[in-house]
Amino acid sequence: MITYQTDRQMIPHPILLEAKQIAPNQISINYDQPTDLASATNVSNYWIRSNMERPTGIATVGMSDALMASNAIRPDMGMITPADNSNMRFNITFRVNAMSGVMYTVLPCFVNLEGMTGYRGENWGPFSRNMFIGM
Numbered sequence: 001m002i003t004y005q006t007d008r009q010m011i012p013h014p015i016l017l018e019a020k021q022i023a024p025n026q027i028s029i030n031y032d033q034p035t036d037l038a039s040a041t042n043v044s045n046y047w048i049r050s051n052m053e054r055p056t057g058i059a060t061v062g063m064s065d066a067l068m069a070s071n072a073i074r075p076d077m078g079m080i081t082p083a084d085n086s087n088m089r090f091n092i093t094f095r096v097n098a099m100s101g102v103m104y105t106v107l108p109c110f111v112n113l114e115g116m117t118g119y120r121g122e123n124w125g126p127f128s129r130n131m132f133i134g135m
Contacts, residue, residue, distance in 0.1 A: 013119045014040075014088075018129040019106035024097040025058070025078075027132075029106060031123070034087040036112035039119075041080050044072045046092065047107040050099075057099035057134060067107060087114055098134035106130045 014031040022028045031040070039045060047067050050059035058078070060071050078094035098104060107130070108123040124130050 011119050011121070012113055012116070013121065014111055014113055014123055016106065016108055016124045016128045016130050019132060020129075021098060021104075021132050021135055022091070024135070025094045027058075027092045027094075027098075027106060028083060029090050029092065029108070031088045031111070034114040036114055036116060037082070037087055039110055039112045039117070040087065040090060041082065042110075043075055043078060043080050043092070044069070045108055045110045046073045046080065047071065047109070048073065049105040049107060051103040056102050057104075058094045058096060059102070059104060061107075067109065100134050102134045104132055104134060106132075 014033045014035045017030045017032050019027055019029045047061055048059045049061045050056045052062055053064065054062045060073055061067065065071060078092055080090050080092045083089035083091050110120060111123045112119045
């Protein structure tokens with residue numbers, strides 16, 4: 001849906017370094033470079049995949065679902081705010097709690113580098129620690 005390898009190589013973009021649960025309904029995420037605040041805090045640029053067949057708890061997609069605009073996090077489901085002034089650390093707060101024991105994967109897309117626009121791919125890589133087990 002989202003990416004072509006050549007696009008990823010042509011347009012510099014931030015990569016999600018880590019996602020971790022910090023409260024029953026909150027996730028902390030960290031990028032490797034400062035992000036464009038508007039794209040990084042647009043909650044519809046994020047998907048949460050669960051290891052269940054259907055979305056569970058904070059998840060918007062199940063194991064076999066494709067990422068589409070219709071199954072991104074919606075504003076009525078949660079919000080994302082800066083954790084500090086670095087433009088690299090953010091907290092996602094949900095209206096519901098993550099389910100204990102369920103594995104979740106944070107999948108950000110379309111997040112641009114600070115001062116840039118136009119990136120249309122995913123913001124995770126092979127070394128992203130973007131999975132956590134709900135507590």
